[in-house]
Amino acid sequence: MGKIVTRREFIITGATGLAAIYGISACTKSDSPSSISESVKVEAIDPPAGEDFKDPPEMLNLSANAGVVEVALEAKTAKVMINGVNADLMTYNGHFPQQTIRVRRGDKLSVNFKNSLPLTTDKNILGYTKNITNIHTHGWHVSPSGKSDNVFLHINPGEEFLYEYDLSKQEAGTLNFLHSHGHGLVTEQMWGGLAGCALVVADEIDGLSGFENHIISLHDIDLAGTNPAPYTLEDYMNGKEGNIVMVNGQINPVLPINPGQVQRWRVVNASTARFYKLSLEKHTMYLIGTDGGLLDKPYPLSNILLTPGERVDLLIKADQGSGNYRFLSMPYDRGGNVPQTITLMTASYRGNAVKDEIPATINPHAKKLNVDTAALRRSQIALSMGVNKGFINNKSFGDDPFVHTSKVGTFELWEIQNFSGMDHPFHQHVNPAQIIFMKGGEKEYASLYSSIPAWKDTINVPKGGSITMLVPIRDFSGRTVFHCHIIEHGDLGMMAVWDIVK
Numbered sequence: 001m002g003k004i005v006t007r008r009e010f011i012i013t014g015a016t017g018l019a020a021i022y023g024i025s026a027c028t029k030s031d032s033p034s035s036i037s038e039s040v041k042v043e044a045i046d047p048p049a050g051e052d053f054k055d056p057p058e059m060l061n062l063s064a065n066a067g068v069v070e071v072a073l074e075a076k077t078a079k080v081m082i083n084g085v086n087a088d089l090m091t092y093n094g095h096f097p098q099q100t101i102r103v104r105r106g107d108k109l110s111v112n113f114k115n116s117l118p119l120t121t122d123k124n125i126l127g128y129t130k131n132i133t134n135i136h137t138h139g140w141h142v143s144p145s146g147k148s149d150n151v152f153l154h155i156n157p158g159e160e161f162l163y164e165y166d167l168s169k170q171e172a173g174t175l176n177f178l179h180s181h182g183h184g185l186v187t188e189q190m191w192g193g194l195a196g197c198a199l200v201v202a203d204e205i206d207g208l209s210g211f212e213n214h215i216i217s218l219h220d221i222d223l224a225g226t227n228p229a230p231y232t233l234e235d236y237m238n239g240k241e242g243n244i245v246m247v248n249g250q251i252n253p254v255l256p257i258n259p260g261q262v263q264r265w266r267v268v269n270a271s272t273a274r275f276y277k278l279s280l281e282k283h284t285m286y287l288i289g290t291d292g293g294l295l296d297k298p299y300p301l302s303n304i305l306l307t308p309g310e311r312v313d314l315l316i317k318a319d320q321g322s323g324n325y326r327f328l329s330m331p332y333d334r335g336g337n338v339p340q341t342i343t344l345m346t347a348s349y350r351g352n353a354v355k356d357e358i359p360a361t362i363n364p365h366a367k368k369l370n371v372d373t374a375a376l377r378r379s380q381i382a383l384s385m386g387v388n389k390g391f392i393n394n395k396s397f398g399d400d401p402f403v404h405t406s407k408v409g410t411f412e413l414w415e416i417q418n419f420s421g422m423d424h425p426f427h428q429h430v431n432p433a434q435i436i437f438m439k440g441g442e443k444e445y446a447s448l449y450s451s452i453p454a455w456k457d458t459i460n461v462p463k464g465g466s467i468t469m470l471v472p473i474r475d476f477s478g479r480t481v482f483h484c485h486i487i488e489h490g491d492l493g494m495m496a497v498w499d500i501v502k
């Protein structure tokens, strides 16, 4: 049975060859009793500086009409060069990383979706028929019903479906992402290359447009030959982490920055399970936006934890001496993983000095909700793990889902409790929330998100701890879900139905 491996027992099999290509350092022979001879523990992933940084490609808008964006999105297998291997990945439109879709608040977005993944009767290790899929617009405040952000749809191989999204209620200035959401199948599809399209809703404030702007999509994978490494039940329990860690599909790309320049880095964690504790050597990072929108002002940070599904909008100022500085993921013990130091990217000072400044204010409309919470409905949402199962309030989604019913136009307080030895990033669809209180975990993360006027659709619930959040239920009725965004845990059943009624 899939016991949870501790960090000391965690083994990377067959990584000896990988280390040579990929620059993994500080490898040691495993002393674990369950080790096999060529097993190594990986404490640091520090590949040499690679090619110049590339933003993800842009999606073509097929509509000529103002206020309408129309795209074609085809899920299909394609050859993609990963770490020197011509790998067979699942992609949208043959791209990895996926293309960025840009819209404005108030737009109508049509997605002509086609599932061209191979038709098969094969089932995965959890018993779900492979290659059925659908799409979810992670973080968007849009209808969860009909042809909109409806995760209960199943698009079979060979089928097409026209998704339509009305963005009249969506906040401006956000980075969200589109990924598959067919229960029991999401993990292997995201791991296997369908990591997600960045969804950018244009800013409606002045002050940021002058800065050089980049999208940074974080993804990890291991390959077995040319295929994504297969899943075991143990991988589902722990959350699988790959030792090929990529920024926009590149390994340690080099991003030039002028001395004195301010750049805007919009980072999405599109990994299934890997947590990133982001830090830029010798630099302060300024947090200006979170999952659901821009903040009132920049918040200076030396590091920020980014769990799967979370996004951060950062300003970086090149205010150090000329040189190269690594954008790192620092070790973090989420339970079930090996804490590692990873070089994600290298910022390289180049060119003429410029005189950019970090703005004093960002979004004057950002504020903490002023609601009397004493009178609100309070709900307890308990996250737990069993043998090859995940649970919300003791119910596993694939068997008999827990159903939480809410009413449009109300506010609720949710206390999300984590009764397991692993952190679980909690993601609710459709309605972003504000964090009131956080118990356990890292103090910096807790104090940051419980104090700033941040909208969150994904928040880490630390092992043995809890989160209390204020959830406005706005605009849309229909059935949707909330779940753990360690995608493996969602597929194991740590997901519940959220039935929003008028």
Ligand SMILES: [Cu+2]
Pocket (backbone or CB within 6 Å): 423, 424, 425, 484, 485, 486, 489, 490, 494
């Ligand atoms: Cu989880």
